Amino acid sequence: MDAESIAQVRRFNRTVGERIGVLHDHFLGTDRPVGEARLLWEIGAEGRDVRRLRDRLGLDSGYVSRLLRSLERDGLVTVEPQEHDRRVRTVRLTAAGRKERAVLDERSDELAELILTSLNERQRTRLTAAMAEVDRLLTAGTVSVEELDPAHPDSVACLGAYFDELSERFEEGFDAALSAVPDAGVLGPPHGVFVVARLHGEPVGCGGIHLGGDEPPYIKRMWVAKSARGLGLGRRLLAELEAYAVRSGARSVRLETNGELREAIALYRSAGYEEVPAFNDEYYAHHWFEKPLDG
Amino acid sequence: MDAESIAQVRRFNRTVGERIGVLHDHFLGTDRPVGEARLLWEIGAEGRDVRRLRDRLGLDSGYVSRLLRSLERDGLVTVEPQEHDRRVRTVRLTAAGRKERAVLDERSDELAELILTSLNERQRTRLTAAMAEVDRLLTAGTVSVEELDPAHPDSVACLGAYFDELSERFEEGFDAALSAVPDAGVLGPPHGVFVVARLHGEPVGCGGIHLGGDEPPYIKRMWVAKSARGLGLGRRLLAELEAYAVRSGARSVRLETNGELREAIALYRSAGYEEVPAFNDEYYAHHWFEKPLDG
DNA sequence: TCCATTCTCTGACTTTAGTCAGAGACTTCT
DNA sequence: AGAAGTCTCTGACTAAAGTCAGAGAATGGA
Known part of the structure; x- marks a missing residue:
């Protein structure tokens, strides 16, 4: 692997980590611990099985269970056994949960806007094009x-x-x-x-x-x-x-x-x-x- | 701001957060808590004033102080008053500290390589070019x-x-x-x-x-x-x-x-x-x- | 010289994030 | 029907991350 490519990837990691990573956590995690917010987000509009959530986020089963209990206490989700296999439990957002999730959604939009507003029209076009490319290629690497x-x-x-x-x-x-x-x-x-x-x-x-x-x-x-x-x-x-x-x-x-x-x-x-x-x-x-x- | 641009930035944030953010912390934080590792990194080869470190990382002064104490105990840094203003203290890496920092440096390289290895030559070229562009434009936004x-x-x-x-x-x-x-x-x-x-x-x-x-x-x-x-x-x-x-x-x-x-x-x-x-x-x-x- | 300010540190906390070892309910295989 | 395996949960932890209110030294300006 050539050194210049590696150096470029590192520069990228650093810039993006500073500019997006930090902002991201700050933005999302204002009302609610990041762990809960991520979970809330990952449940999605349709609901999801607990084990899928665990897989997706790579978390310990006990930990997820506790997070869900906390969200449940706040009335944001319901957890119920699945129809066909009553060992598996499915999490669904309540109306309040959907509302809270919409807030996260909005925050994500705001963050994106924040990144774009400091640029002019031409730079913006170039940035989004380059982001699409990075996105595509990084995703390709995880298939x-x-x-x-x-x-x-x-x-x-x-x-x-x-x-x-x-x-x-x-x-x-x-x-x-x-x-x-x-x-x-x-x-x-x-x-x-x-x-x-x-x-x-x-x-x-x-x-x-x-x-x-x-x-x-x-x-x-x-x-x-x-x-x-x-x-x-x-x-x-x-x-x-x-x-x-x-x-x-x-x-x-x-x-x-x-x-x-x-x-x-x-x-x-x-x-x-x-x-x-x-x-x-x-x-x-x-x-x-x-x-x-x-x- | 048009919705498609925002959506693209969000997709990007998500992919990059998952693919780089997560890996990054895992990689860096194996021997040492992420906080300490970040601090060690940020001190740099030349040494840095404590208040600059705090600014750069956005951390509480008490917290930074404690982290420095821990690094000092491990013999990785020395903290001494600045020549001209003895209230300000300057942190410098010891030989052991530089060695530890070199390890982090290597990990960064490994992470970069990991990202590149799953791609073929052509994709790699495109990825680094796009990363350079994103890097440039995100940086431009912070000037x-x-x-x-x-x-x-x-x-x-x-x-x-x-x-x-x-x-x-x-x-x-x-x-x-x-x-x-x-x-x-x-x-x-x-x-x-x-x-x-x-x-x-x-x-x-x-x-x-x-x-x-x-x-x-x-x-x-x-x-x-x-x-x-x-x-x-x-x-x-x-x-x-x-x-x-x-x-x-x-x-x-x-x-x-x-x-x-x-x-x-x-x-x-x-x-x-x-x-x-x-x-x-x-x-x-x-x-x-x-x-x-x-x- | 004194007063306000700056900078770092310490002590006493809290909250997050996470791990690990079972227990109990349920399914599937034989 | 019984054994083996899945899935989620609880209890009992630990480590990391961070906050807050001063204390104490040093500095700069009136």
Whole structure:
């Protein structure tokens, strides 16, 4: 790693820590300890399971419990057992809690404004653009990719979201039953692998590969959630699947795609895929690609 | 302020807070409470007065005192009365203290590396570029500009640094005695104003304007420290001085500059200054400018 | 010289933030 | 049905972080 990059990151950490970190805690924590405020914020408008809260904030279970008790005493939240599993408890904001949360929300806005007001129009535009870039790239660094059973709830959630998106984007809609690999099962072990990307624990992308005897392996169901686009995640999932193919001794990989999916096509081309004649009769495919693997 | 900018700043605050803030404290605070570590860091290689430390970190005097006592017990710092004012005490790092500080330094590097390693080469370049931009603009937002007596030590420091820089940049050197406004005093009240820019309390830029009877006011001694360039500070100082001219009822302002000072010339042109025939006999001037003020 | 002010320190506190070891209610697996 | 495991909670702690009211030394100005 070159020293100049490291020095730049350090300068950034310092400036941002001073300018935002400090202000942030001061702003949020005026009426209420920071711990409680963070918790209140993290509960969200919909309510959340206690264990999720703990995970998200990385706190001890006893500690969270105590914080919740304190918020409950102040009438800001209610804690009730979940319908289906009465061990798990769900926290929900009361009307007062929502109000308090709205105050935090406002404070966040004020802080943001405070940062922007000292700049002129042009600087402001540049700052927000640069912040968006930093935000995107830092977020990209926290996405994890793991192999998962295609039947795992998170895999199923990804595939569902993918199919929904296809229905929306294809003029004729999308029916999984017409698609050549109707059962996602073949994408999992033993003849393949299915990977899921997570951001803060939430599944935000997936992809699978199937090893088919003498034929080159076949990549399918590549998807990235709208909220996680622009992070280079598609490329990363693709690389993961190709690496698996290489480990399995494959000399090339194949995939096909629909003409509507322009970003995907661009990704495949830029990742070294070449268009080839149709190698299957996938109903929704317009383009067939193959990439040689020299690993 | 538009909502989208605010939303972007908030997203940024959140991501950065999670990714850097949290890691930062964890990294620094492994052997030593965060408070002590921050203090140790802030003392710096040269030593620092206790009250400056307090100011910089925004802490209670009793608290700082206690932290220092703890660091002293561990043999990391020495605290001694200042030469000239024995009420003020100066903290200095011992050899052991410098060693401990070097460890913190290394941790900072490691944290920076950690952030970069999860990215590929291209993303890394983009990230550091964007960070530099954010850093610059956030810093720009904390620079304050105030009117100051030209004889104030900070004004004198700026002018000294300015003259040193001119000596370096002009092939023939620079001698203030040959310059048309030899006494900076005329730039202060009652016939003018002298402004100094500060970043974290340190003077980093200056400029003065002199109202000369029937002639248009005359801007002189505009300077920005190397460490503070790229923040749009020159433009800001200029605007400040022009605003003063407007308040004084002037219809235009004038200035002259040396051909070596290319950034300055570019700034003047882009700020609306037009080159005019020489209106004085400043020894070091090559270009004379005037800008109409319609305020 | 005296008085107001500045600066740092000490003692006596409080509040936050967090850890750890169970206990008890509930689910899931066999 | 019984055992093993999950999830949340309580009690009993500790360490860190910070506040507040003086006390005491030193300084600057009238």
